[in-house]
Amino acid sequence: MDDPGFLQSCLLAGVLVPLFSFVYLAFRGSKLKLARREEDEHGGNDAHDAHHPTGPGQGEPIAGWVATAAIGISLILAIIVTYGWYGMGALQRADAAEHAARTAPLWTMVGSVPIHFGVKLDSLTVIMFLMVTLCSTCIHLFSIGYMKGDPRFARFFTFLSLFCFSMLGLVISASLLFLYIFWELVGVCSYFLIGFWFEKKSASDAGLKAFVVNRVGDFGFMIGMGLCFVYLQTLSLDDTAARFAAGAREAGWMSAPGEAFQMLGAQRAPELFTTQFLGISLATWMGIGLFCGAIGKSAQFPLQVWLPDAMEGPTPVSALIHAATMVAAGVYLVARVFALLTPGAQMFIAVIGCITLTMAALIALVQTDIKRVLAYSTLSQLGYMIFGLGVGAWIAALFHLMTHAFFKAVLFLGSGQVIIGCHHEQDMRRMGGLLRKMPVTGLTFLVAVLAISGAGIPWLGIGLGGYYSKDEILAVAYYRQHNWTAAATHDEHAALPTGGQIVLAGYAQHDQEGAAESQAPVLAGAGQSAAEGETDYVARYAAGEHGVGTLPWILFFLPIAIAYVTPFYMGRCFFLTFLGKPRDKHVHEHAHESPTMYVPLLILAFMTVISGSFLFRDYVADSAPTAAPLVAAINGHDHALHAAHAALPTLVGFAFVVGLGLAWLIYRRGFDISEKIRVLPVIRQAHTVLWNKFYFDHVYNTVFRDGVRYVLAVICRLFDNWIIDGIVDNSARLTERISRFSGVVLDNMGVDGLVNLVGYIAWNLGGLFRSMQTGIVRNYILLAALAVAGLIISLWNVPVGVIVFVIAAGIIVIPWSRRPAVASERYR
């Protein structure tokens, strides 16, 4: 434990164990077998199902135990690390983190930029690592029961192991590039697991959609990384933050003292701030680009479409990947690159988060598939987290990430129990009254519903997981709404030793060009008085980069309103499933609980209850201070925030009572009342719009998917076949024509004609000369004499001599050549 490299080694080992499990299962998984008697014992439990053919699947159940053991080891290591980390003093921690950074092996050089494979050792990593391993272990255990009898049992756990490896790798990565690598790997695991039952077209479609939509987000991530690479000359998380701050300082965006950018080797860092594209600085574009990755992975607007479809995967996958861990990776990414955000980028994040949380909650109101309700609630909660980061509630957002992971895992596993118990029935219209048949599931589900609703007793400060985290996000939003600027005018506030409390203090004026766009927000940060900018903050900040000023009131109003909607749709889900009269006799009669599956449920429900403890926020608090050179990170309990907290109970303190109560009134007996309400035309129209998910899928499928597949791609294909190959083929044909022309006209008639002519003449001459060989000496003498004469004349004049020679020869020869002309015929 004294070795500073110990924790880092534990984390690495924890990442690698699932990888070994993956490799082992990939090669051996389907061949693992138990002795026969075991199969008899467990067989037939769930086997009478169309989806699960009789008999155990390949590698069942050993493959499951191998994978579970692997993640179990990671969990133990995570516990050791947590214990070790929180047993350390601040100095030791810094030492360990520094050791981890220093000993990171060089992976490769991209040009002159080294990429190290480092372990990012801080509280956030430790806590995330623990959360991921704990959730994963529970869900692995649950899956052994859930996947019973599936023919591809081993493959399921193979991918689950690969997922655990990738997710844990993502959590410990100290470099943006490694974050990206593991990011894509969790994406591909998600692809395989969504499409796990790939015989179904809908499942393989959903997998495809998830991957491609994520790639769209990753496209932005790649651009963000590219800008980072160009201007900051590093991809290491620590270095990027320092160089970004140095660049901001140099460009005059920030007046806090610090190391110069030249010292840090970031020669081009200031250009990030001075170069603009479409009136927005490259720094903001970089932040938005990196955030695009989160938009994809955390399914934020406008890339939210893949997550509901991802529910085609087995339910444990939905719980693990599409609720607890992977989709939260987007939030994790934003938290990690928080230091690279500008106020503009931060506002963009807040807006996106707000849109997502509102839209998803509204759609969740009308869903009838139990998993889809949960999917939309996940979207909405992720929206809260992203919104939280957008308003600067760094700790609160991550706090919500943790609590959400546990209660959402409970909800999904509970729904998995329900689905298995009802023989793969997911439609709530055919459920109802299941509480008596499935008491454990129902009660844990209820706990989680209360948690997501933010249930608690406001004045006592007692509550379930969601109570604290959501509350705090709203409190910060409230604070930013009212105190975005005023906070800094309090002198005591600006002078607060920030130590993780208030990083943003105010913005001072900075002249750039002297025109309307002349003011850039400038941080008068840590410990520096913001007195010079005491007055007129709103106007100045508004005049900063592209008019980002105060938090618009709607960004505060919507999250508050949705805090009332959340308990309503969750209550609706619970009441429709567990209360009321059974709406489908057949489903109800056979409903049952598998005892093997509720142990993980109980563990997670327990975590849900205790994760609300305020202790947690202190656990991640020390990762926060470094978080923000340029943007506000409000992470503390300063007076103003306390005031906000005090105001909140009146606003949302009883939202869960209102929401759940209303849901109870309408849905406790099933759909009867809601059907009546739906007669109202306004409600009906709203219902149609929500039922169609605001038509995003329609538009995307038509415009993007089919547009690219069947229009753009086909145009390119035709262009290739007709135009380019047309040119190639036609020029070939033209060449052929030309050659044929030259062949027939020039060659056959011209060149060949000439050749033939020569041959003809030669033959005929041959015949001629042969005919001259008459054997009559007199003729020979005559010829010889003529030849001599010709030669003599040639000496005087060559042409004349030749002509004389030929004519004379002709005169002599012709009379003798009266025989059949053999030559020309033979030549032919």
Place this chain on the structure above:
Amino acid sequence: MNETSSLLTWVVFTPTIGGVLLLFFNRSDTIKRIALMFTIIPFLLSLYLFQPYFDGSAGAAGAGYGRVFFEQIVPWISTVGGFEVNYHVGIDGLSMPLVVLTTLITMLACLASWNFESWKAKRGLKGYMFLLLLLETGMLGVFVSLDFFLFYIFWEVMLLPMYFLIGVWGGPRKEYAAIKFFIFTLAGSVLMLVAMLAFYFYPPVADRTFNIIRLATDPALQALFNDPNTLFLGFKFSTIMFVLLFIGFAIKIPIFPFHTWLPDAHVEAPTPISMILAGVLLKMGGYGLFRFCYPILPEAAKYLAVFLGVLGVINIIYGALCAMAQDDFKKLVAYSSISHMGYVLLGMAAMTQAGFQGAMFQMIAHGISSPMCFFLVGVIYDRAHHREINRFGGLWLTMPVYGSLATLGFFASLGLPTLCGFIGEVYAIFGTFVSGPQALGAYAIPFGILAAAGAILTAGYILWMIQRVYLGKERPEYTGYSDASLREVVVLAPMGILAVALGIFPMQTLLKFVTGTLNNILSLSGV
């Protein structure tokens, strides 16, 4: 390096010896074994080429340009007018990985030809193997030649066997495809010939040389070639020469709009020939650009960078879109090659360290993943005797081992991190982003963005293909199909392992051998 070595000569000509040897045998088994043996020997010999990189004589980051290993110079043709051609071979960071890739892929292609008897054109195994081995000699010769004239000869030597391999053992439109391939390549090599002779005859008599390294490093020659006042038919010499060479190599890469021979050639060629075509022949274009255009004509390279970048981006996007619209499995893979090779050109055009590394890496990565994909197509073609994507389905259920290997291969091609395709793409994209004012300038970031967008399309067409071919319900017409045989797994496994190794250890497996040479080319060009 002063010492001379005949190792490369052995590597290059061993296949020819084998080819001649097998002419004396008639049993098809014997012929195959001899052929395989004589592809394994050069592969093993070529592994020895790593030696200078491990014993430290090449330095930490690989040797610079002009630092040649295993060099051998034998005077060959010498005429009175000073026309001097040497048999001059050697390797450096540019050629070494490609030589090893060539011997490896040819060996696997030979093994992939094992089921020759079941092909439609089952006759003439002897001729086929002879030409295959001759082709290997030609390809290796191209990569190891350090004499332009010798290079040109090998370039032509390689052309003819390929023509016959497609034209005799190909599919239904083999004549068309073979002729198209032949004419395109020949047209390119004629332009190259002009450039070669110009390089030779432009300098004063004392400086005339075919030595490629000297052409690039001799200051007098460099000054002459890159001087804007040196004219050729009234145009700037360097630009004209660059364009002539570029067209010659672009046809090989292939670059839009000279690419249409490739899909036809692939579709008609038998599987092993497709593997060689995609794995090795396409790399000759990129290799030629690295070997001739950038070191010898850096000024033209800078001048034309944006133009090359545009072509690279077009290749990426256009190739991907064309791939998406194909119904023929093999054509899809062929167009994906075009798309992937776009990253090579873009990375080069950027003229940055990362860009060059990316281009080189992408060449090797594509040389691994694309033969793998072609062989995967071949495996199913052998069984189904058709390649229509829409008629397949559920093959992962029918053939689980094959399905898993196919997923690996196609994800490598898709550019999934930890597999080889990713590294090349990410290097090329980053390299494009950082491209300075001398090369892409203001276009650097837009080009980088477009190249990154190509990755979305790549994911789109590959996953759509996987969905239609491997996923879905098992189809009755394919139920009886046997899973990948041992031979097929043996062919696929080395490529699969290399795809993973290159993806996880890019530095150790490749970049440390090439970076020094590439950086040196860059510094020669003064960027």
